[in-house]
Amino acid sequence: MKREDLSDLMTFLAVAEARSFTKAAVRLGTSQSAVSQVVRRLEDRLGVRLLTRTTRNVAPTEAGRRLAERLRPALDEIEAELETLDQIRSTPSGLLRITATYDSAHDLLEPVVSQLMQDFPDIAVEISVDARLVDIAKDGFDAGVRLGEQVDADMIAVPIGPDLSMRVAGAPAYFDRAGRPQTPHELTDHDCINLRLQTLGGLYAWEFEKDGRPLSVRVEGRYTSDDPALNIKMALKGGGLVCLPDQLLTGHLKTGALETVLEDWCPPFPGYHLYYPSRRQMTPAFRLLLDRLKAQRQALMRG
Secondary structure (H helix, E strand, C coil), X not given: CCHHHHHHHHHHHHHHHHXXXXXXXXXXXXXXXXXXXXXXXXXXXXXXXXXXXXXXXXEECHHHHHHHHHHHHHHHHHHHHHHHHHHHHHCCCEEEEEEECHHHHHHHHHHHHHHHHHHCCCEEEEEEECXXXXXXXXXXXXXEEEEHHHCCCCCEEEECCCCECEEEEECHHHHHHHCCCCCHHHHHHCCECEEECCCCCCECCEEEEECCEEEEECCCCCCEECCHHHHHHHHHCCCCEEEEEHHHHHHHHHHCCCEEECHHHCCCECCEEEEECXXXXXXXXXXXXXXXXXXXXXXXXXX
């Protein structure tokens, strides 16, 4: 059905129920002549008379009465659905599906999501933990959380975590035994704990930068894992050096269980971002999540 057909039917129904072109015109916010023209056009298109007109009265014909009886419940149902959409648009509710890495899910999403669900019982959240780069539109996610440098340029990306830095760290016992590297080039003489990338399957090349000059080093060692937590455990036991984001090492650095080297070769880089396809038709639930994640980032930056 064309849009103008539905509009014409609604105009006819207004006349049939009001039994007056004048009253229908007032209800529809238009002129009497415009209403009359619409009804005449509809009758011509259907090839049947829908209204009988006299100088004092307007009444549906038998065909008009049957059409009006069928139209009213159908239009009522449409209006009810539109009201439901209005409620969805204005009330924080519904399911939010988000894909995130392990650490961003635990450190950034979970604190915000748990409080959001307490404050708004009609909001449900599903978090899928995955190291892979996910096509959120194809896989039915509302948004994803990844490092800023990993987000496609056609996505809207909002920073939700502080900037990060990679840190080279080892246990004091390791440094007592093997010494401390002064430049990334000296890492080739050390036992380094390799991290196998879950996304691509290759080994992470340790990345450095100084005075605007980037440097990648392919390190060697006897231990490799695709789990950063396992690599940290090995480093804590003096098994070698790790190169991981500072947020994963902070607790151990504070206690002195691990110590860092090559600090001046490890500048900060953009941290985690929430990315999504479009700002259009953003639901209240998603807007709340985004605003609270941004507020949490500001708090983390201050503290």
